[in-house]
Every structure is written in C-alpha cells, then in structure tokens.
Amino acid sequence: MGGIIDRITEFIKEILQGWVLSNLETMFTDVNNKVGMVAGEVSKTPETWNPGIFNVVKTLSEDVAVPIAGMVVSFVLCYELISMVMEKNNMHEFDTSLFFRYLFKACIAVWLLSNTFDMVMAVFDMGHSIITQAGASITGSTSIDVQAALVAMFNSQLATMGIGELIGLGLETMVASLGMKIISVLVTVILYGRMVEIYLYISVAPVPFSTWTNREWGSIGSNYFKGLAALAFQGFFIMVCVAVYAALVASISVAADLHSAIWEVMAYTVILCFSLFKTGSLSKSVFNAH
Numbered sequence: 001m002g003g004i005i006d007r008i009t010e011f012i013k014e015i016l017q018g019w020v021l022s023n024l025e026t027m028f029t030d031v032n033n034k035v036g037m038v039a040g041e042v043s044k045t046p047e048t049w050n051p052g053i054f055n056v057v058k059t060l061s062e063d064v065a066v067p068i069a070g071m072v073v074s075f076v077l078c079y080e081l082i083s084m085v086m087e088k089n090n091m092h093e094f095d096t097s098l099f100f101r102y103l104f105k106a107c108i109a110v111w112l113l114s115n116t117f118d119m120v121m122a123v124f125d126m127g128h129s130i131i132t133q134a135g136a137s138i139t140g141s142t143s144i145d146v147q148a149a150l151v152a153m154f155n156s157q158l159a160t161m162g163i164g165e166l167i168g169l170g171l172e173t174m175v176a177s178l179g180m181k182i183i184s185v186l187v188t189v190i191l192y193g194r195m196v197e198i199y200l201y202i203s204v205a206p207v208p209f210s211t212w213t214n215r216e217w218g219s220i221g222s223n224y225f226k227g228l229a230a231l232a233f234q235g236f237f238i239m240v241c242v243a244v245y246a247a248l249v250a251s252i253s254v255a256a257d258l259h260s261a262i263w264e265v266m267a268y269t270v271i272l273c274f275s276l277f278k279t280g281s282l283s284k285s286v287f288n289a290h
Helices: 002-042 052-086 098-112 116-141 145-154 163-203 219-250 258-286
Strands: none
Touching: 002 163, 002 219, 002 258, 052 098, 052 116, 052 163, 098 116, 098 145, 098 219, 116 163, 116 219, 163 219
C-alpha cells in the first residue's frame, strides 16, 4: 500500500515539476524574445521599420507640408526684409551688403526647404549607425541560456521539493510569467510609440525648417532639430537600458534561492520597462529639446 502511495506522490510531483518548468521556460523565453525585439526594433530607421507608413508620411510632407512651408518662408523673408530696413533707420544708413545678405538668406531658405527630407533622414541614419554599433557590443550578452538555467533549477531545488511547495511555486511562476507578458506589451507600446512620434515629426519637417533663416523665428527650427536628434538618440539610450538589464539578469544565481531568482528577474524586467519610459525625457533633456 505504501508503494502505491509513493508512486502516486511521485507521479503528482512529476506533473507539478513539469508545470513549474514550463512556466519558467515561458518566462525566460519571453525575456530573451523581448530583449532581442528591443534591440532589433530600435536599430531600424523610419524607412525600414514600415515602408508603407514611411511612403505615406513622405507624401504628406512633400504634398501638404511643403506648400505650407513655402508660405512660411515667404512671410519670414518679408519679415526679415522689414527688420533689415528698420534696423538701418529706414534706409537712411544705406549699405549695399544688406541686399546681398538678404539674397543669401533667401537662397539658404529655399535650399533648406528643397532638402528638408534628406536632412531629416540623415539625422536618423546617424542615429541608426550609433545604435547598430552599440548593438554589436551588447547583443552577445543579452540572452539567457534557458536550458542551462532550467537544469540548474531542477538539480538544485525542484527535485527535492514536496507537493505543497511545488504547487506554491507553480502559482508563483504563473503569476510572474503573466506579469512578464504584461510588461512585454508595455515595452512594445514604448517602442511603437517612439516610431509613431518619429513619423509625426517627419510629416511636418518642412514647416519648422522654413523658419531657420530668421533670428526671431529661427528658434522654432532649432528646437525642432533638437527634438529630431533626441528621437534618433533615444534608441541609443534604449540599448543602454537593455545592456544594464542583461547584466543584472546574468548576475542572478538560480541555485541559491529559486523563489528569490524568479522575483529578481521580474523586478529587473519592471525596472527595464520603467527605464524605457524615461528614455524619451532623458534624451530630450540631453539635447535641451522642449
């Protein structure tokens, strides 16, 4: 009779161990997939992230924003001419260099308007280059060896746990795994939200660029360019967050305390999500964009 009870107990324990290991495998695989997804998404330029959306935004920029920017340029140049005349005592202090400077500013304004899209994309190409270089240094250390971690957990603790403890651990890992999935959704929202913001910036690029040639209005174009640089370099800060997260996860010892290891991974993932939310404001503060 005792042998039958022992066999039933071992059978239940095997089922519970398989449940726990399945939850742990899902949790750690989600971690690997999310880190890999973050590194892959931020390294894309607006053109490669979604070519369809990019073409729509480019069309809007060229067909809608450029005509508006042309009117702004006309207004800015008229305002510049009036300011120059008034500064010289209503032309009583005549200087022929005024007209050459005015013509030079007008040429620059037209050139900026004609090449706005190329300049905007050059900013993101530069950001892409920096992020790619950072990714090459980080990618090798961001993944967890799931199978090795599971074997270590089983050999160190799972094999010796009773039925009650296994049930508790199974519920614990199930909650942690669910939390990881929720955080994965939040991380996806952050990454996609950044790209949507980039497309919004690109769509109106000609309008702020058209103000650059005037002293009073030029701050609009300068702040817009700072915002572009902040969005481009936000990807670099995201990669730094991933590198820090990978280092923290790699330092966890699963053999010492399985419960602690699970919640440490969960806590580090929450920290990663929170840090990713802060990268936008951090990047803007670095570039003084507001």
